[in-house]
Amino acid sequence: MPHLRLWLLALAPFAALGQIRVQPLDEPLSVSGELAELRNHHFHSGIDLRTGGTTGKNVYAVAEGWVRRIVIRPDGYGWALYLDHPTGHTSVYAHLESFSPEIWAYVRTQAERLGEYRLDLYPPRGFLTVPEGSVIGTSGNTGASGGPHLHFELRDQASEEILNPIPLGLRVPTPVAKPRLWARQNERWRPAGDSLSVSSWYDLAVTLPEQGFSVYVDDSLRAEWALSRWSFDVQRGADAGLALSLHSQQGVRGFLLHPTPTQPAPGWHVHLSLPNQPGRYRLTVNSGDSVVWSGPVRLQSRELRAVQPRKLLESESWSLELPAQALAWDQNLSFRAEDRRVVVAPDAAALKPVRYEWHPDQLADSLWDKTYLAVRDGRGSAKIPGTRIEGGIRFTSKTLGSGDVRVDTEGPECRFLRREPSGRVWIQVRDELDVEIVRASINGAWVWAYLDAKANALWVDAGSEIGQLELQVQDELGNLTTFTHIL
Numbered sequence: 485m486p487h488l489r490l491w492l493l494a495l496a497p498f499a500a501l502g503q504i505r506v507q508p509l510d511e512p513l514s515v516s517g518e519l520a521e522l523r524n525h526h527f528h529s530g531i532d533l534r535t536g537g538t539t540g541k542n543v544y545a546v547a548e549g550w551v552r553r554i555v556i557r558p559d560g561y562g563w564a565l566y567l568d569h570p571t572g573h574t575s576v577y578a579h580l581e582s583f584s585p586e587i588w589a590y591v592r593t594q595a596e597r598l599g600e601y602r603l604d605l606y607p608p609r610g611f612l613t614v615p616e617g618s619v620i621g622t623s624g625n626t627g628a629s630g631g632p633h634l635h636f637e638l639r640d641q642a643s644e645e646i647l648n649p650i651p652l653g654l655r656v657p658t659p660v661a662k663p664r665l666w667a668r669q670n671e672r673w674r675p676a677g678d679s680l681s682v683s684s685w686y687d688l689a690v691t692l693p694e695q696g697f698s699v700y701v702d703d704s705l706r707a708e709w710a711l712s713r714w715s716f717d718v719q720r721g722a723d724a725g726l727a728l729s730l731h732s733q734q735g736v737r738g739f740l741l742h743p744t745p746t747q748p749a750p751g752w753h754v755h756l757s758l759p760n761q762p763g764r765y766r767l768t769v770n771s772g773d774s775v776v777w778s779g780p781v782r783l784q785s786r787e788l789r790a791v792q793p794r795k796l797l798e799s800e801s802w803s804l805e806l807p808a809q810a811l812a813w814d815q816n817l818s819f820r821a822e823d824r825r826v827v828v829a830p831d832a833a834a835l836k837p838v839r840y841e842w843h844p845d846q847l848a849d850s851l852w853d854k855t856y857l858a859v860r861d862g863r864g865s866a867k868i869p870g871t872r873i874e875g876g877i878r879f880t881s882k883t884l885g886s887g888d889v890r891v892d893t894e895g896p897e898c899r900f901l902r903r904e905p906s907g908r909v910w911i912q913v914r915d916e917l918d919v920e921i922v923r924a925s926i927n928g929a930w931v932w933a934y935l936d937a938k939a940n941a942l943w944v945d946a947g948s949e950i951g952q953l954e955l956q957v958q959d960e961l962g963n964l965t966t967f968t969h970i971l
């Protein structure tokens with residue numbers, strides 16, 4: 485039988501090629517977030533699978549492989565596993581609550597060896613192997629997730645490009661929601677009516693662009709958008725295409741109908757300028773075989789400037805510098821600054837970091853390293869720690885909006901919450917800024933802890949230990965708190 489065995493060995497990798505052989509959760513699967521969904525600053529790179537509103541569901545390796553990367557962080561993917569498969573794919577499982585005992589033993593050892601609580605580990609290739617369908621962990625709500633779910637994604641191992649897992653075997657229901665066209669008239673976004681009058685093509689946006697859409701003007705194809713495979717360096721395209729004011733007004737994420745002139749977004753397969761002459765046109769927007777919207781559009785005149793020089797906006801004690809081509813398209817920004825406050829309008833998406841500089845007349849010497857800029861735009865807010873420069877403080881951010889300078893000289897505030905029967909000890913940790921764990925120990929011996937940023941709390945794996953728990957936590961400006969509690 486040697487021939488047959490050889491033949492089977494040769495065939496095995498091909499049989500597995502491109503196949504998700506086991507679903508990552510018990511079936512049936514249900515989707516709460518689609519692939520390529522438009523998020524803040526990125527396209528959703530995976531598919532969010534519901535876990536019944538709870539945590540602790542078994543998560544399965546979709547195919548045989550080995551653990552290539554393990555991440556633990558308070559934000560982003562939280563607890564995440566990256567498995568490499570012999571087929572050349574990587575499967576990613578994020579926001580997990582726990583890892584399998586074998587994986588956890590490795591993580592715990594490495595964390596103690598490094599003395600760190602935020603981990604990004606690459607075990608030696610083949611060190612942690614996982615059989616197809618084995619339980620690699622349990623689902624959770626760690627990191628920047630808005631509720632319990634499993635974020636599942638598939639990548640090409642070599643290029644790290646994001647792939648659509650559905651054609652490769654992920655069994656999820658077909659989405660029922662359909663793309664829709666929105667129009668901005670008199671600064672208000674509304675679902676498009678039978679006919680439209682807009683000042684530019686930028687006043688039109690499509691929601692649910694992830695299902696793909698194409699744009700015809702007077703029956704000729706001008707633009708076609710669909711993301712099927714993409715790399716992380718094109719993620720900024722999400723900001724270039726996002727209709728910001730639609731999101732702030734209606735709470736929906738829409739993608740501008742027109743590819744932006746300065747920063748063409750990824751996913752545009754056909755990318756021609758739409759006619760810029762004022763006049764009447766017939767517009768048709770399709771998604772797949774169905775018509776999203778079709779009708780007459782009256783285009784008023786509005787010039788769109790594609791070339792953007794570097795801009796420097798200044799007031800007495802403030803400046804704002806935008807590098808060349810920093811915005812999706814050129815637009816005039818109003819800049820108002822007074823004392824500790826700065827306001828930029830409109831709150832355009834910056835595709836490159838912009839630099840705010842504050843040159844205060846007076847600031848106590850001890851405070852120069854203790855300031856941050858609390859800045860908010862139509863989508864949300866950010867707190868940007870300052871960097872001291874000659875005669876002032878610089879804040880580097882991608883958020884253009886209204887900002888207030890604040891001073892933080894206090895370390896995080898800590899308070900004992902409870903001890904669970906499992907031995908997990910919860911400590912509340914509050915600060916204006918992001919916090920990180922420097923060290924946790926019981927009677928001087930290092931212990932594992934995890935910061936649950938959403939809960940403003942951390943937990944320590946205390947087991948059945950008694951004695952003195954000591955925690956050192958600090959905020960982004962280096963304000964340190966040492967907290968002790970007798971267990």
Ligand SMILES: [Zn+2]
Nearest residue numbers: 530531532635
């Ligand atoms: Zn997700």
